Amino acid sequence: MDSKKQKKLEARGWVVGDASEFLQLTDEEARYIELKRALSESLKTERLKQQVTQVELAKMLGSSQSRVAKMEAGDAAVTVDLLLKALLTLGVTKKQLAKIIA
Amino acid sequence: MDSKKQKKLEARGWVVGDASEFLQLTDEEARYIELKRALSESLKTERLKQQVTQVELAKMLGSSQSRVAKMEAGDAAVTVDLLLKALLTLGVTKKQLAKIIA
DNA sequence: TGACAATATGTCCGTTTGGACATATGATCT
């Protein structure tokens, strides 16, 4: 689990930049992170495209601005579930989702 | 919505009052559930295709047989994150994922 | 039938997550 490894490293004083570079990630871990990155990036893009603020999106989600910011930052403590729910709330279609992921 | 389907969902932890309440699911909630269903179904299909048992897949994931069973059952207490990690562990590609989702 | 493997179901409990809040930074005005 990457966040655990990362936290271990950080606890030892390492400043972790690019995950796949410093951590010994399995291929499937790296692909999972990349997937998340693609989703969070698309979230920000889609939100801006619709001219919605983070506060507004947070309200739509029943969440808070700070969490939306973390979603878009690709924060490790944000799940794919939350990203997907946010994208769906913005009206992203299955087809668009597929394009984001592929 | 027939009551059979509803009871199945209830048994799996989905909070469903009655048929009308179920129909009150927002579009984005319904689409999220459908997405999860597609992933769990694909997980089972892919595992069987590779002739892997739930116990074996659990070992690959560092998880347990019971959780794998819940993943494939589309249990409400299973996240998309876990489903994705399992699919990636089975070697499913981005393209295949996109196809599953779309 | 009994025995065995595979899968399903239920519960427990430590860990992770997410909403909330405070606060900081940044950007754009007059």
Place this chain on the structure above:
DNA sequence: AGATCATATGTCCAAACGGACATATTGTCA
């Protein structure tokens, strides 16, 4: 400069999640 809006960052704690285990069910053999 100060004011205002948008976004980022950090922390807290209740709720949700996940691994583990027990147990039940199902399927398939001899």
